[in-house]
Amino acid sequence: MKSSVMRNALGWVGLYGLWTTMIVVTIIPIYWMIVVSARSRVELFDAPTLLIKSFYAPNYLKPLTDPIFQRYLVNSLVIATSNALLVTALALLATYALSRWRLPGADNIFFWTITQRMAPPAAFVLPIFLIYTRVFKIGDWTLFDTQLGLILLYCVFNLPFAVWLMKGIMDGIPVELDEAAFVDGAGRWTVLARVVVPLVAPGLAITFILSWIFAWNEYLFAANLTSVNARTITTGLAAFVSVTGTNWGEMAAVATLAILPALIFLVFVQRYIVTGLTFGAVKE
Amino acid sequence: MAEPGNPKLVAPVQHKTRPRGFLPIETNRFDRIFISVIAWIGISLLWMRFLESWIPLWGATVLCLLLAILIVRKG
Amino acid sequence: MFKHKLTVMLGILVLFSMVLSGCAAAVPAAQPAAPAAEGEASWWKTASQSASCEGVTIRGISESTPPSNFARETLAPAFQAETGITVELETTSWDEMYNKAINDMQAGTGIYDFVYIEQDIIYQYLANNYLVNLTQLLADNPNLASPDFDFAKFTSFIDNFKDADGNIYGVPMEAFVKIYLYRLDLFNDPAIQEAFAAEYGYDLAPATTHQQYQDNATFFTQYGTDNGLELWGTTVQGNTGHASSFYEFFESIAPTFGVYNWGINSENWKATVENGGGMNSDAAKEALAFWVGLLQYAPPEATQSTWDEVAASFAAGRAAQGWVYGENAAWIATDPDRSKVVGNVGVALPPVSEGVMEAAADGSGYIGYYDGGSFGLPVSSKNQQCTLLWLEYIGQESVQADWAVAGSRIVMESTYDDPKVQEVDAKTDNYYTLMKDEGPLFRGAPPFPFHSALREVVQPFIWKALSGELTAADALDQAAAAADAELVNLGYGQ
Amino acid sequence: MRSNRMGWALLAPTLAILAVVGFLPFLYVLYVGLFDWNPFSNQLGMQWAAVNNYRRLVFDGAFLDSLWRTGLFAFVSVSIELSLGFLLAQTLVKNFPGRTVFRTLYVLPLVMAPIAVGATWRLLTIPGFGPIPYFLDKWFGIDYRLGTFADQAFLTVVLMDVWHWTPFVTLTLLAGLTAMPKEPLEQAQVDGANRWQVFRYLTIPMMMPVLLTVIFIRLMDALRVVDEVFMLTSGGPGTATQFIGIHIYRVVVPKTDYGYGSAMSLLVLYFTIVLCWLLFIALAQVGKQRE
Missing domain, CATH: 1.20.5 (Single alpha-helices involved in coiled-coils or other helix-helix interfaces)
Structure with a gap:
């Protein structure tokens, strides 16, 4: 004892x-x-x-009162949030399809898509730059240096991951629940919205969070596919390493500012992470 | 993990598999093509590193083609 | 309950991002209002109208340096007020700037109407026909040729941006020499002078030979240790993972030992001594051994220092002497917010081996690096005429003095005589005067069209010499062999 | 039966986006990899090279070294993250006072941008004002200089990666542990199994899918690490931390050797795919066995 x-x-x-x-x-x-x-x-x-x-204080005040820096911050918020929303919505639809239909070849899609995340990124900057400036071109408008361009691009990294996360959770929702709702006369979309979404909500939340964090933090493509209008806060960080003596203080201030939104975000949604992050690998 | 009949365990997507071939895992046609390509690249690289000074790369190509046919049909 | 919360959260986020999108659209609109034109329309206004440039936006890219920031923050709004042309200057890190400018010009997408061209990369750009011939463009558009602009007003630095026929491809915007800085307060301290003379048998002074430099470095390192100071004898720009160390060695140190043009023989494009090059010559090996040897007298951050950190170390008072890029001289000597050695900065010519000074004087050699850059006009630009106006605008004599004070750069002879510049000159131990008088002893990077490709191949060996993984002799032998192979690979010197 | 058209329609947007911004660039890289193409070489334009780039690659010492170094880095850091993460996750399963606070503080690094992580660690390690070299010297007399000592640089990079990513591993494993059925564990304890036996014969096998998933994700990302290492050491000293992502960056960007760099990139992609595919197969096998 x-x-x-x-x-x-x-x-x-x-x-x-x-x-x-x-x-x-x-x-x-x-x-x-x-x-x-x-x-x-x-x-x-x-x-x-x-x-x-x-x-x-000037370390903080200087960037905060600089309209260029403000624009970076706004861009980062818009891009990360839109990308996370887009990814979450698409992943929901995609995994619902993968889980409820027998699509020939579909069970291989998952691995194929995740391979896109594996490539070392540097060599892919040039082709994406060319596609953005040459292919997506209406008059003078191109995807280069637009928020939309980055929002779409980050799907390459976030979508496969999201599909993976959601697939396991979606598979865990019994088909009987769908069918019971069909019998009650509900349509496909109603079932998705009223039956499926509430059940996979923790998964959606974690998908949203992880996508958001990734999009907020990405540097290489953000630096190379934007010029003035759509630059994000991570590119601003790199710019603080300037020629006349590295601005360590200001850089640290910007880095601190850059993690703040993500931090606030994380504190609020943290508890959903534990329920959503299982990748469907453990089924009850 | 769970009792039979539990709908959760019915794999929602059925693998279109055939009876097992010589590969140690269950595969469908995509998997076998994929394995063939992986093997092709791997063998070609090793060939270039170690054998090419004696036998031209075509040797590897022929070998891999045969291997690929074997894997796709019998794997 | 969960669902409810989630919906609310998502709803707020959507709303938030929409509001922010609105803000984003509003931000660029908040440009400074154009001051009303006084009297009759200025020449700039007329020229801008004649080329129908009003309302046009031109875009450029440059490194985030004080001269570029001055162009963005001061010159661009002024130019917009004069001409109605909006200038968007993107200032970013050095690596990123090159990457993006080259991608743009290579693909011919025409995103940038003007790009920063450093003196050392112009030959790569010219070989690829990336740039517009400005001499020609001015001749073709007489209505756009400003009376205030003339290529002849620039210093000889502009020669770096000429092709074989003398046509000019860039309007210089910054230029400076890599100079030998030392601490006046230490070198002029009688007690220190006495101690030095007692130990070495000659008077303490800014070094003119490498032995003297090393003695100074040894002495001050010892002095720092003895007195418990955070003080070392020299700076070394010795980052073991960054191109800056390659540049310090080949463009600042090796020339003072009489090894020019990176030790590459421009007749047959070979680097090894066996093939007629000089990269692994005895003089080069001596130079590398000397420079790597300085690390023991340098502050511990030296092996992580690029040009930025070297200046920061010197400004923090951690080094008694060192090679520092001249663009930093002004702020180190004058800005108390950033520097602890204000008023104590001495400027001198770097130490050299025997015969090198004479070679530099007669033009067959040089004693250090004369760096700088210009703004050039890519062929792919869609607003060439409007951009030409901008390039002429920044090339006027009237804008130079303020720019020189803001960024310690000088590209025109007349700028040296401006009172504002002379005021700073007095505070910086006559840095500008030295640059004016002795500038011809310095030279930019050799005119290699393969500059960065070769640098990438050679620099790992310099890094390994700095980290002690290779001896100086081995490093240069291997580097020269690798350089020979890469040059053949690039199609030079078969 | 439901028609497949609806299913494909739901998948279509996902596939379309991935095809345009993912697969199309891949094809382009594949194409460029078959050419000699450096805009700053003596021959301008793309020169057909067939598989010559790959032929050069298999003999390229710098490339192979870098590949090996990356593998070592990924192996060491993922192993540490996994063991540490598992330990921490197990302590978090039980409720104890302060758990939420600990967990919240502990996941902070997860939200930091890799480039900010690199910057932060640089601030920590710069001699002169960083606390790590200062206190190591003061307390232990260790001369700590990232720019000079290769081993220190490598270890610091591993440590930084562990610092950055162990929270993710912990959270994922915690989610797995939380979702694990409790009955078998309780039953085993009733039957008199000791802790080690429960861990070895029940927890590990049941957690296998989650473990493999975590390894998969971490391995995939560790093999392509660039930002934080570039910010901290830029690959130095010498080439001690020049991982494959940085190596490719140097070949493609400053050296503008597009053809060779593309081939290199694809070769690395190939190795990563093979490695991850094996893990994926293992994952599928574990999944099947349990059913």
């Missing part, structure tokens, strides 16, 4: 020890970023201390 109490206590100590360590290790880099963002250029090379002694 006594030993079991001991073991229990040890277990608690171990548990909290482990987690405290993990949290400290996790937080320090982010915290350091904030520390740096609060320092002016001349303070940067002072001996490292983990305390924020003073707050150098």
Whole structure:
């Protein structure tokens, strides 16, 4: 009895020890970023201390009051949100189709689509650039440097993933439920909206979140397929590494600003992640 | 995991499979074509690295073509 | 309940993004209002109207540097007020700028109406016929030739942007030399001078030979250690994963040892000594060994430093001397918000081996890097006439002085005499004067059309020498062999 | 029976988008990979090269080194992420005071852009103002310079990847553990199995599909890592952290060797597909066995 109490206590100590360590290790880099963002250029090379002694506001104010930076922020929000919505909707339709119809060849589609995410991206910049500027061209309008261009492009990375996530969850919804609704006289779309969607909602939520985070964070294509109008905040980050002395403070401030929306977002929806992220691999 | 008859376990999409061939896994036609292509590329690369100084690449192509036919029909 | 929440959340997000889209559309509209034209229409207005450029938007790309930012923030709005032409200048990182400009010109898509051309890449662009002949374009459009613009007013730096027939392909927008900076407060401290003389038997001074440079570096590193200071003897632009270290070695260090043009023989396009090149010559090996040896007297961040961080290290007071790009000289010497060594920056010519200074003086050699860039007009541009006006606008004498103060760059002779520039000159230990007088001793990158391809092949060996993985001699032997192979691969020197 | 037309119609938008922005570029890369094409070489334009690019590739030491280095990186970092993630996920299954707080703080790195992760770690590791070199030197006397020591650079990159991605692994495994039926575990404990036995013979087999899925996803992304490593070390010192994504970037972008770079890219894609396909087959087999 006594030993079991001991073991229990040890277990608690171990548990909290482990987690405290993990949290400290996790937080320090982010915290350091904030520390740096609060320092002016001349303070940067002072001996490292983990305390924020003073707050150098221009690091934040300069980007925040710069209309160009504001545009980056808005673009990022629009692109990430639209892309996540598009991906979630398409994945819902696609997995519903895959799960409820016997489509010849469809069971191979999943692997084929996910292979698109595997390619090293650098070599694909040129072809996509050419397609955007040459093929999608109406008069002077092209997909280059438009929000739509990036929204569509990110589907390549997010859709296969989303289909994968949703497929397992969709397969877990009994067909009988659909059929019962059909018997009651509901149409296909009604069934989808009233029966299926509520049941797969956690999956939709997690699909939305992961797509959103990816689209918010992507850099290489955003940098190469935009010029002035559709640039995103990650490209702004890279631009802060400029010639006359790297603007570490300002860069840290921008990086901090860049994770804020994602962070707020994550805190609100975090609890759905655990229910949605099973990839259908474990069926009850 | 669950009792028979549970609708969840009826795979909603049936694999269009044939009785097992010599490959260790169940395959449909797409899978076998895919395996053939993978094998083709792999053999050609190895051929270029190790054998091409003695036998031209056509050797690999012929070999792979035969292998592909075998896999697609009997795999 | 879950469904309800989710719907609300999605609804809010949709609404949010729609509102934001609206904002996004509104942002570009918030341009500074054009000041009303005074009196009769200016020459710019007339020219713009005659080419029906009013309301046209031209777009350019450049590196995010102070000169480019000045062009974007100050010159572009002023130009728009004069002509009604909107200039959208995209300023981004160095790598990205090249990638996008080349993609655009290669594919002929015409996204950019003007691009930044660094002095070292122009030969690649000319070989591919990417650029419009500006001399010709001006001659063809006499109505667009501004009386305030003349190629002859530029410094000789403009020669970098000429083809064999003397036609000009770019309007210079920045130019500077890579200079030897040292700390006046340290070098002029009597106590330090005494200690130095006692140890080395000669007087402390900015180095004119490599041995002296090394002595200075050794001394100040020791001085820093003894006094518990965060001070080292020299900077080294020695990033072991970035092109900047390649450039420092081949364009700043090697020439001072008499190894020019990256050690490549331009007669037969060979790099190895066996084939008539000089990349692995004894002088080059000595140069690399000297430079890598400096790392022990450099602050620990040296092997992660590009041109940016070298300037930052020097500005933070962590180095007593070093090779620093001249574009940084002004802010290091004058801006107390960014620099701890304001007022203490000395400027001198870099140390050289015997005979190199003489070779530089008679034009057969050079002692360092004269860098800079221009704005050029891609053939694929759809608004060539309107862009020509913009290029002439930035090439007027009247806009140069403020630009020079903002970005420590000078492209015209007359700018040196401007009082604003002379004021900064006094604060920077006469950097501008030195650039004016001694500029001809420096030279830009050799006119190689294969510049970046070859750099990519050679630089890993320089990185490995810096990280100690290879000795200087081995690194250059391997680099030269690799360069020979790549040149053949690129179709040069079969 | 329902007609298939409706099913295809629902799939159509997905397939159309993937075909245009995914498959079409792939075909173009395939095409370019058969040419010698460098706009800055002496011969302008594309020169037909058949499979010569691939022939060069299989003998290209720098490429093969980089491939091997990437494999090592992916193996090491995914192994660590998996073991650590599994451990943490298991502690999170039980409810304990503070669990939600821990979990929320712990997933912060997940939302950071790779490029911001690289920047953050650079701030941490720069000698002169980063705390890591400072404290390593002060407390342990370790000379820590990413630009000089290859091993330190490689380890730091692995550590950064672990820091960035273990939260994702943990969450996925946690979701799997949460969804796992409880009865067999309880039954086993009643039958007197010890913890290790339960873990080895029940948890692991039941979690196999989730584990394989996680490995699949992480492997796929680790093999094409670019942004954060490029920001932290730019592939240095020398080529110590020049993973294949960076290597290809250098060939395609600064070197503008489009033909060779495309071939390289496809070869890497091939290896990744084969690796992931094997995992996928394993996943399907596990799935079948359980039914």
